[in-house]
Amino acid sequence: MYEYLDQDEDRQVHADGPPSAEATGRAVIRLLATRLLTTLVTLAGVAVIVFFVIRVVPGNPIAMMLPPGATDEDIARLSALYGLDKPMVTQFGIWVAGVLQGDFGTSITTRQPVLDLVLGRLPATLELAIMALVLAVILGGTAALIGTRFRGGRREGAIDVANGMALSVPDFLWGLVLILLFGVLWPIFHISGRVTPSLDLPFTTDFYLFESLLRLRFDLWADIVAHMFMPALALAIPLAAIIGQLLKQSLKETMNLDYVTLARTKGYGETRVILREALRNAALPTLTLVGVQFTFLIGGTVIIERLFSYEGLGNMAIDAVINRDLPLIQGIVLLFALIFTGVNLIVDLLYAVLNPRLRHA
Amino acid sequence: MLDAKGMDGRSLIRRRAGLRLWLSAGWLTLLCLAALFAPWIAPKDPLAQDLFLGRMPPFWMAGSEPGYWLGTDSLGRDVLSRIIHGARVALTVALVAGVITCLIGATLGLLAGFLRGWVDMVISRLIDIWMAFPPVLFSILLIAVLGPGLISIIIAIVVIDWTRFARVVRAEAMAQGAMDYVASARVAGRGRIGIMLREILPNVLPTICVLLTLEMGIAVIVEAILSFVNLSISTDDPTWGGMISEGRTAIHQAWWVLVFPLITLFLTVLSFSQLGEGLKDRFDPVLR
Numbered sequence: 001m002y003e004y005l006d007q008d009e010d011r012q013v014h015a016d017g018p019p020s021a022e023a024t025g026r027a028v029i030r031l032l033a034t035r036l037l038t039t040l041v042t043l044a045g046v047a048v049i050v051f052f053v054i055r056v057v058p059g060n061p062i063a064m065m066l067p068p069g070a071t072d073e074d075i076a077r078l079s080a081l082y083g084l085d086k087p088m089v090t091q092f093g094i095w096v097a098g099v100l101q102g103d104f105g106t107s108i109t110t111r112q113p114v115l116d117l118v119l120g121r122l123p124a125t126l127e128l129a130i131m132a133l134v135l136a137v138i139l140g141g142t143a144a145l146i147g148t149r150f151r152g153g154r155r156e157g158a159i160d161v162a163n164g165m166a167l168s169v170p171d172f173l174w175g176l177v178l179i180l181l182f183g184v185l186w187p188i189f190h191i192s193g194r195v196t197p198s199l200d201l202p203f204t205t206d207f208y209l210f211e212s213l214l215r216l217r218f219d220l221w222a223d224i225v226a227h228m229f230m231p232a233l234a235l236a237i238p239l240a241a242i243i244g245q246l247l248k249q250s251l252k253e254t255m256n257l258d259y260v261t262l263a264r265t266k267g268y269g270e271t272r273v274i275l276r277e278a279l280r281n282a283a284l285p286t287l288t289l290v291g292v293q294f295t296f297l298i299g300g301t302v303i304i305e306r307l308f309s310y311e312g313l314g315n316m317a318i319d320a321v322i323n324r325d326l327p328l329i330q331g332i333v334l335l336f337a338l339i340f341t342g343v344n345l346i347v348d349l350l351y352a353v354l355n356p357r358l359r360h361a
Numbered sequence: 362m363l364d365a366k367g368m369d370g371r372s373l374i375r376r377r378a379g380l381r382l383w384l385s386a387g388w389l390t391l392l393c394l395a396a397l398f399a400p401w402i403a404p405k406d407p408l409a410q411d412l413f414l415g416r417m418p419p420f421w422m423a424g425s426e427p428g429y430w431l432g433t434d435s436l437g438r439d440v441l442s443r444i445i446h447g448a449r450v451a452l453t454v455a456l457v458a459g460v461i462t463c464l465i466g467a468t469l470g471l472l473a474g475f476l477r478g479w480v481d482m483v484i485s486r487l488i489d490i491w492m493a494f495p496p497v498l499f500s501i502l503l504i505a506v507l508g509p510g511l512i513s514i515i516i517a518i519v520v521i522d523w524t525r526f527a528r529v530v531r532a533e534a535m536a537q538g539a540m541d542y543v544a545s546a547r548v549a550g551r552g553r554i555g556i557m558l559r560e561i562l563p564n565v566l567p568t569i570c571v572l573l574t575l576e577m578g579i580a581v582i583v584e585a586i587l588s589f590v591n592l593s594i595s596t597d598d599p600t601w602g603g604m605i606s607e608g609r610t611a612i613h614q615a616w617w618v619l620v621f622p623l624i625t626l627f628l629t630v631l632s633f634s635q636l637g638e639g640l641k642d643r644f645d646p647v648l649r
Binding site: 038041042043045046049050053054056164165167168169170172173176177179180183184191295298299300302303306307314317318321322324329332333336337340341 | 486487489490492493494495496497498501502503505506578579582585586589590605609612613616619620623626627630631634635638
């Protein structure tokens with residue numbers, strides 16, 4: 001009924017009226033160009049560093065893959081096959097040329113193309129990371145809303161304490177705590193693997209969680225969730241705390257703005273004011289933060305996957321380091337870097353599109 | 362009425378923060394003492410194996426062995442003694458790695474934030490590149506390169522975490538550099554290095570202290586993670602991460618091998634972090 005009033009107040013919050021679509025477009029394109037350039041520089045830097053750092057690793061990977069009785073001649077022949085006998089700079093040139101054509105080399109331990117191996121594991125890690133993100137948003141969002149609704153009271157104090165705890169302790173320790181609580185003390189979840197090995201999997205893709213839903217195989221879906229839930233929760237807890245803190249802070253600030261007071265004078269209840277009026281304006285700073293923190297979460301999957309023996313990219317990466325599988329390490333690190341920089345790029349662009357203040361800058 | 366309530370709230374926050382600060386400092390002091398006097402405090406030799414005493418439960422449970430308060434691991438080594446000796450590794454890493462990381466990161470951040478120009482360009486690009494590495498994988502990679510050992514762990518932490526300091530200090534230094542007092546110092550004819558060290562640094566120092574405290578907690582965790590993937594010191598030396606790793610595999614047979622080091626690690630990390638947060642509140646002019 002008073003919709004137009006709300007909208008007027010919205011604009012007040014944004015301080016400067018609606019910018020022209022053209023100006024927005026130009027600013028976004030300029031931002032996109034500079035960010036793409038820096039992203040390329042970053043990826044090139046990562047490629048150089050990882051390539052040369054792992055070649056300092058002691059231990060000949062070729063000697064490790066041959067049986068004990070192998071002669072020096074065998075080692076030399078196999079080294080030549082993998083191109084490891086050439087000078088390092090030449091090796092780097094060959095690798096980069098291959099990567100640009102989509103060829104990431106061959107894994108030394110499994111003798112399969114690195115790209116196939118990595119793409120085979122990526123879905124597991126992506127599903128884990130996305131589930132963790134969803135959990136973090138739900139937990140953190142709920143904490144922030146409850147904290148704002150009952151601000152100044154005991155409940156807000158309790159939420160602050162819980163947030164502080166969750167933030168202070170990293171995902172690795174939460175994972176261990178969860179294993180003890182829900183794997184041993186009250187064993188309701190699986191503590192290792194991605195799916196019960198004895199189950200017959202009808203999947204054609206590696207996105208088990210999504211595909212089981214699409215195929216309406218809820219028995220499989222439940223099994224996969226029971227495996228994923230604890231690692232995802234361990235990853236989600238620190239992020240949930242960050243979301244909870246920041247969203248609560250901006251919600252409380254928003255609750256003091258004029259347009260919220262106006263909504264209150266219209267007789268809306270406190271809960272409705274928070275959900276319908278304040279949340280929309282308070283969510284933007286949290287959104288950009290979630291984007292940046294999401295990359296940290298993906299980085300955390302490495303050790304969490306190890307902890308829960310979850311067959312994802314991170315677990316494969318640690319095995320690759322232990323086995324000195326140079327091409328595989330290079331491929332995985334580059335893929336991680338690509339994901340990190342990609343997420344950051346998307347967040348920056350979203351921020352530019354969503355934030356009216358930045359459009360004029 | 363409202364004012365009085367606000368005052369109460371603030372003093373309540375201050376009191377709570379004070380308690381938090383004291384509890385954390387207390388635990389860390391206790392840990393430092395345990396580490397310093399480990400050979401005298403520890404009831405048993407942390408390396409002594411006794412296969413007849415394998416997986417003895419802690420003292421309150423049936424079948425426990427007197428003298429082994431927190432039970433033994435699968436090789437019959439005393440869990441309590443190993444935790445006490447493990448504190449030495451954990452705190453050495455926290456202190457040494459934390460301070461070196463802080464010195465390098467803060468210096469680079471200060472230079473980038475105050476000098477700007479090409480220095481800032483180079484350092485910022487480096488930070489970008491570093492941020493694109495998954496940190497845990499990066500540290501495991503570095504340990505594989507450097508070989509296991511205490512010094513390798515410290516180097517790995519410094520190499521990976523300097524960006525934490527550099528990023529924050531750079532932003533702080535930029536903000537401080539734009540303030541009037543810096544401009545007036547410049548008008549007064551002070552040199553750039555002089556301004557950076559005499560004017561900017563003292564104002565950034567509280568932030569650096571907070572970051573350093575937090576970094577020490579992170580260093581303890583990184584050491585534990587590296588021990589967990591068996592890349593830390595050696596498998597014999599007692600480390601919390603190594604104990605946790607062993608406890609994780611024997612979780613259904615001997616939970617105490619995992620639980621006690623985990624609690625110790627948890628409290629230590631929590632304490633460093635709460636100490637850092639408490640210091641932040643102390644330095645916060647609004648609460649002061």
